[in-house]
Amino acid sequence: MYCGRCGNRLDEGQAYCDRCGQRSGDPAPPRQQYQTLREKSEGAAAVLSFLCGGLGQIYVGKIARGLVIMLGYILLMIFTFFLMIVIMWDDGDLTALGILILFLGVVGQFIIWIWNIFDAHKLAREYNDRLRSTGMRPW
Numbered sequence: 001m002y003c004g005r006c007g008n009r010l011d012e013g014q015a016y017c018d019r020c021g022q023r024s025g026d027p028a029p030p031r032q033q034y035q036t037l038r039e040k041s042e043g044a045a046a047v048l049s050f051l052c053g054g055l056g057q058i059y060v061g062k063i064a065r066g067l068v069i070m071l072g073y074i075l076l077m078i079f080t081f082f083l084m085i086v087i088m089w090d091d092g093d094l095t096a097l098g099i100l101i102l103f104l105g106v107v108g109q110f111i112i113w114i115w116n117i118f119d120a121h122k123l124a125r126e127y128n129d130r131l132r133s134t135g136m137r138p139w
Contacts, residue, residue: 042124049120053113056120060127061139069116080105
């Protein structure tokens with residue numbers, strides 16, 4: 001027979017464990033399982049978003065938000081490219097309207113890209129602040 005708490009070998013009829021004092025007939029108390037949660041690196045979140053829009057948000061745990069940013073960025077690129085093709089196909093040359101559309105598309109992509117980097121950094125900071133204050137994942 002063995003102790004339910006520490007696993008020490010017990011003699012027949014022994015009421016208490018010599019090592020831990022657990023009563024031999026009592027069940028072992030439930031063991032608590034602890035999960036170590038790590039903070040998210042704010043720098044890594046920003047660098048990931050720098051490399052690919054939305055990747056930093058996914059790293060922090062905001063998967064849907066990251067995918068929406070990725071999809072929005074890709075759709076804006078496709079839309080800009082499509083309009084450029086239509087305008088060039090029609091005239092055969094790049095007109096002032098074509099240049100304006102290209103400019104707005106590129107500027108829009110740049111604005112989304114910069115915002116995305118700051119957003120990923122901010123989300124990582126919020127994640128870490130809530131993790132430190134509550135000990136649990138915020139989302």
